[in-house]
Amino acid sequence: xxxxxxxxxxxxxxxxxxxxxxxxxxxxxxxxxxxxxxxxxxxxxxxxxxxxxxxxxxxxxxxxxxxxxxxxxxxxxxxxxxxxxxxxxxxxxxxxxxxxxxxxxxxxxxxxxxxxxxxxxxxxxxxxxxxxxxxxxxxxxxxxxxxxxxxxxxxxxxxxxxxxxxxxxxxxxxxxxxxxxxxxxxxxxxxxxxxxxxxxxxxxxxxxxxxxxxxxxxxxxxxxxxxxxxxxxxxxxxxxxxxxx
Numbered sequence: 001x002x003x004x005x006x007x008x009x010x011x012x013x014x015x016x017x018x019x020x021x022x023x024x025x026x027x028x029x030x031x032x033x034x035x036x037x038x039x040x041x042x043x044x045x046x047x048x049x050x051x052x053x054x055x056x057x058x059x060x061x062x063x064x065x066x067x068x069x070x071x072x073x074x075x076x077x078x079x080x081x082x083x084x085x086x087x088x089x090x091x092x093x094x095x096x097x098x099x100x101x102x103x104x105x106x107x108x109x110x111x112x113x114x115x116x117x118x119x120x121x122x123x124x125x126x127x128x129x130x131x132x133x134x135x136x137x138x139x140x141x142x143x144x145x146x147x148x149x150x151x152x153x154x155x156x157x158x159x160x161x162x163x164x165x166x167x168x169x170x171x172x173x174x175x176x177x178x179x180x181x182x183x184x185x186x187x188x189x190x191x192x193x194x195x196x197x198x199x200x201x202x203x204x205x206x207x208x209x210x211x212x213x214x215x216x217x218x219x220x221x222x223x224x225x226x227x228x229x230x231x232x233x234x235x236x237x238x239x240x241x242x243x244x245x
Contacts, residue, residue: 001029001037003195004166004185010213014177016220020213024206025199026185028088031066041192042091049196050091057089057102057118059126059234069104072116076130076237083108093196093203098122100148100206103168115162117170121148122210125230130237134162140239144172145231151217152176153225157240176223 011019058068089102127146156174
């Protein structure tokens with residue numbers, strides 16, 4: 001298990017510019033270490049300053065985390081996966097978390113075979129984008145099929161970049177605008193109590209910041225798009241044929 005300080009950056013270019021950055025935190029662990037690794041002020045499946053609950057992931061289904069991840073990989077055509085999986089996500093803090101996106105890194109040996117991007121919106125919905133062979137397919141476009149922000153429609157494409165260690169870049173492109181989000185992590189070696197005190201109530205702050213930025217966009221008169229009904233299939237994986245970064 002490893003905790004990280006994070007630098008999060010978002011920038012919207014069109015139809016009007018809006019950008020922001022802030023400090024945050026996340027942690028990661030190998031799925032086969034769940035319930036084994038432990039640190040003071042951290043708990044598995046029970047309240048603490050920091051904690052992890054399975055029901056915050058895997059669509060809340062009563063599955064082992066690995067079984068759920070394997071199911072997503074098989075939907076994407078990656079059969080008989082026997083490697084290790086590392087989950088990168090925010091923990092609960094004081095019993096609460098909202099994860100806009102979590103990343104499931106799927107390795108066979110040292111080779112990164114896939115990354116499952118588990119995306120959530122503030123309407124209680126989720127969708128999973130499975131990025132196959134992400135190092136070889138840097139920034140190959142995938143269709144956006146899930147409603148995240150009311151200021152962008154469910155149209156356009158995403159481009160994912162996982163080529164740098166502890167760094168993720170996601171770009172959104174459509175006729176309605178261009179958006180980029182990045183997250184850079186720095187390994188944290190101190191006590192979790194000190195980490196908590198440096199980011200008090202951070203998981204609550206995430207939700208506040210989402211609504212604060214939405215208010216800014218509303219006041220800038222950015223076009224508003226109503227939330228459509230979510231599609232029944234909650235996993236997508238196909239790159240757009242014939243298109244390269």
